[in-house]
Each structure stands twice: as structure tokens, then as C-alpha cells.
Amino acid sequence: MPLQQALRHLQTAFVNFWEKRAGYPTFKSKKRSRRSAEYTSSAFRYYDGRLTLAKMAEPLTIVWSRPLPEGATPSTVTVSQDSAGRWFVSLLCEDVIEDAPVSGAVGIDAGLDSLLAL
Structure with a gap:
């Protein structure tokens, strides 16, 4: 499956190149320290x-x-290895944000301490 996903990424890169949204795709070196x-x-x-x-x-x-948030299900898993040989797993989840009923104007602030504040 990771090889198929790599081909999907390559296809997307070439489509973006042909439609003038990006430059020509470059390939990773095998000497790269992170896999x-x-x-x-x-x-x-x-x-x-x-x-x-x-x-x-x-x-x-x-x-x-x-722990993962309640109700969150992973959609993509990335397994990577750093130059020291340690392995890491990253889970991409779509988080569920419950909307509170609001009467009146609402402002959203993307701050440094929290993702957003109402």
C-alpha cells in the first residue's frame, strides 16, 4: 500500500506540473536520512x-x-524513521468540533496559544 500511495503522490505532482500549478517534480535521494x-x-x-x-x-x-480525541477516527497513518533509527507513527484524524448555538455576532481568532477562540 505505501508504494501505491507513492505513485498516487507522483501522479498528483505531474498533474500539477502539467496544469502549471507547480514546478517539475523532484525525486528524493536514497541517501536521505529520513524514510x-x-x-x-x-x-x-x-x-x-x-x-x-x-x-x-x-x-x-x-x-x-x-490519546486520540473522543469520536476521532484516523484516515491516514504515516510511519517514519529518523536518522537515529527511531520509528514514529503519525495519525491524521478528522476531529469532531461541536458547534454551540450562538445568537449574535461571532468572531474567530486564530491565536498562538490555541487553535481558535470564539
């Missing part, structure tokens, strides 16, 4: 705080930095 693989929702299973990638029988042993 990563991206898994879409059909290539992993996340259930009850356990993550299992495609072609794996057992879930990964992960030290979570923080």
Missing part, C-alpha cells in the same frame, strides 16, 4: 487504541504521546 511510508484507511486497522498495519498479524507496540 517514511504512508498508509491509507484501507491499509491499517485502528481499534481500541491498537494499530495494525497491512500484512501484519500482531498490532504495533506503541508508546502513545497522547
Whole structure:
């Protein structure tokens, strides 16, 4: 699945190049210190705080930095390795934000301390 996702990214890069939205795609060097693989929702299973990638029988042993928000489901998983050989897992989730009923004008402030404030 990560190879298929890499081809999808390459296709998008060339389409953007042909439609004059970006420059010619450049390729990563094999000597690059960081490697990563991206898994879409059909290539992993996340259930009850356990993550299992495609072609794996057992879930990964992960030290979570923080729990996922209630009701959030991962749509993409990126597994990467840094130059020191440590592995990291990033989960892309669509968060559920509940709207409170408001009567009157509302202003939104994108600040440094919080993502937004009403």
C-alpha cells in the first residue's frame, strides 16, 4: 500500500506540473536520512487504541504521546524513521468540533496559544 500511495503522490505532482500549478517534480535521494511510508484507511486497522498495519498479524507496540480525541477516527497513518533509527507513527484524524448555538455576532481568532477562540 505505501508504494501505491507513492505513485498516487507522483501522479498528483505531474498533474500539477502539467496544469502549471507547480514546478517539475523532484525525486528524493536514497541517501536521505529520513524514510517514511504512508498508509491509507484501507491499509491499517485502528481499534481500541491498537494499530495494525497491512500484512501484519500482531498490532504495533506503541508508546502513545497522547490519546486520540473522543469520536476521532484516523484516515491516514504515516510511519517514519529518523536518522537515529527511531520509528514514529503519525495519525491524521478528522476531529469532531461541536458547534454551540450562538445568537449574535461571532468572531474567530486564530491565536498562538490555541487553535481558535470564539
